[in-house]
Amino acid sequence: MEVVMAESGMSVFATIGFGLFILLAAVGGAAVLTWFERRLLGIWQDRYGPNRLGPFGILQVAADMLKLLTKHDWIPPFADRMVFIFAPTAIVVAMMMGFTVVPFSPDLYIIDLNIGLLFFLAMTSLAVYSVLLGGLASNNKYALLGGLRSAAQMISYEVFMGLSLMGVVMLTGSFSMRDIVEAQRDMWNCIPQFLGLYVFLIAGIAESHRLPFDLPEAEHELTAGFHTEYGGMKFAMLMLGEYLGLILISCMMVTLFFGGWLGPWLPPVVWFVIKVFIVICFFILLRAAIPRPRYDQLMTLGWKFMLPLTLVNLLGTGVIVLWMEG
């Protein structure tokens, strides 16, 4: 397939400017999210969370950043230096790239690739390298176990994640994100593609390795898993990558299943942001509520339950699409 970039309404400079803006907004959003998540968890868990610095404790973000920036940039002598440094950058870059295909409104997007969805999947797959290499390069047994778990988890969940989205593609007839949103004018994909949504949701949590699927990290088992040896800015990068991943997955979920920017009265961008916000809150709620399955149980769930479910969904969607076309 030839890659086609759809003409955007903006000039080249405007596009670059907007790209930079999204870059900063995503990083800023991820930073604020670290505070927001702690506050929200706090409220749900009968406690306060960080509430001391600035209004509602929002300056905690700045304090954390300052702390991480000024920490000793230490690389364990037994680690593989190059790989150890490369790992945290990989996840941030990959996640950032993922944001390029997100349509925030009919006019606001960086690029509209005709393979947008595939591009997104490719970028999230790249992020696996970060966890894997980080775990391997640390030369620490807990990190190694974390890396191993991550490899197994990602390979399995990558498969369902891709397949779960193919139903959406079938309904739309396009990989372009904008087309997918436009196709949802009559009905959001979450209704006909509820199975796809379900699988994508679970695969998405597994991809962003958050509780309940934070097995590569699993602090109660592997102390801190793949990032046991990381500290300072490199640790901050890993965290940034994780939160970027969370935002990205939420953006994708909204775009693919909840009608993207579509909605009455309010401007499209506002609708988009509101929806993403709700999905993020849902992810945080999941983290607060659910225990962690065992690693082999997660695999069993994936291959024995999720894969057949996805295939059934694909088959069903295919039949319906063909039948509708006559």
Added chain:
Amino acid sequence: MLNAEVTHNNTANGTIVDDLIARFGAELFVIQPTPDFTPTLWVDRKNLLDTLAFLKEKFPMLLDLFGVDERMREHKPEVAGDFTVVYHLMSFTPCEEVRIKVAVSLPDLDVPSAVSIWPNANWYERETWDMYGVNFTGHPNLRRILLPPTWEGHALRKDHPARATEMEPFSLDEEKQRQEQEALLFRPEDWGMQRATDDTEFMFLNLGPNHPSVHGVFRIALQLDGEVVIDSVPDIGYHHRGAEKMGERQSWASYMPYTDRIDYLGGVMNNMAYVMAVEQLAGIQVPERAKVIRIMMAELFRISSHLVFYGTFAQDVGQMSPVFYMFADRERLFGIVEAITGGRMHPAWFRIGGVAQDLPVGWDKMVKEFIDAMPARLDHYQKMAMDNSILKQRTVGIGEYTTQEALDWGITGASLRATGMDWDLRRDRPYGGYDQFEFDIPVGSKGDCYDRAAVRVEEIRQSLRIIRQCVDNMPEGPYKSEHHLATPPPKERTLQDIETLIHHFLSVSWGPVVPAGEASFPIEATKGINNYHLISDGGTTSYRTRIRTPSFAALQQIPLISNGLMIPDLIAIIASIDFVMADVDR
């Protein structure tokens, strides 16, 4: 009969001694009378294993095994040598105990090992070797257990200093440092592990002493094939503070705060075990009101300890939130404890012969508020944690053991009841006034991680029931005994007559002089059977304080139930057995 509490022990006295004499002949045994009327028999080491094997049929559990240094003891039985090894056995239906003692003298400190009869003798014998240098012949792995391998001497011997100030100033020269470092090196062979087989090279992982899920400083050396635990060897002693040695220098009354810190989640439950044993020795009768106050406080602490267990159990299988709710409840509970005792985690509030003060005005309102609110919260937690399908997946069928295994390994308390054994000291041999209360004993069926948690959760509800009965039926009367050894003595009349003043002065400055003898009193503590074996030589301090804790036994059993499972299962098992490292190492 001085004390109504002690009648129960008496029942075994006739029968088991008769049985033994009928089997082996009277000349083999010397019977030692004790204030607690637990049959105590001295036997020669030649006949030890036969005697123990015979007794095992009737007494399935080796409750405790420990040493005593008899060399400085004035009131010792004639048969005693330099050292004594005590085997404390227990049966369940009927609930009876018996002590077997073996005397050994320097330089020949050999005693045959009982590991072949009870597997849990393993760690106890290691501890006795560590502390006294008693050599157990035939022991598979007689190494130090609580003290570091480089330690010199045997710490509980009377000639070993108790304080650092009694020793030479410490210095670490290079040679010594090299030795210490050498001792820290991990060699799988020393731990009985193989480095590799023909087709697999194993990974060795030190889980602990510092790890988020080992609940303190506890180390398990793991032999791993991928994430599967091939073999695991628990290593303890990182929390050892010499609590038993301290018992030999503190007065009978001033040892109370140390007991609080044994099972540091159990608070006054530890005081309970200790004062019961002292009261046996001294023959003190506790007034009714004090009994009910004690039971109420002990049950409050049982709830507190179980709440911590519940929260951390959910947390260790990866559930983030429950622990916060349960700690908030525990905080409310500590509010009550604080109002009544002035302390929170370690109130040290029980006294020999009663409790420290009477209950404050308005205590019943506070307690009622708490017990009224708890059941609804427990329902909520049930839905949140215990009914969660992932939590069940992680814990059902994991770390199973049978009742027989539990008895062989000295497992007591909720972990024993989880196997289906319907037995609780509070009901089956009521002490301290528990016979006046109505409550049920929750029992599990499979003895897996889930059952162990479920039993404890239900115990919280039963404890609430007991506390409600305490509140509704709190008797009037004194909160401390009038007995002359009750400490501190009642002060009211001290300014009226000189005799009382003198007694008060001596009892407070020196401490009470407890009559010579030895006694122990097992109680159903938060984590299982806690038992203080106290020997008095007729002085103001204990001659030997032996603390039998439930956590020690629980940790020894970990390899049995976790080998062959995965690391996350091991974490679930550790979370489910409810131990506290201070309770293990003392």
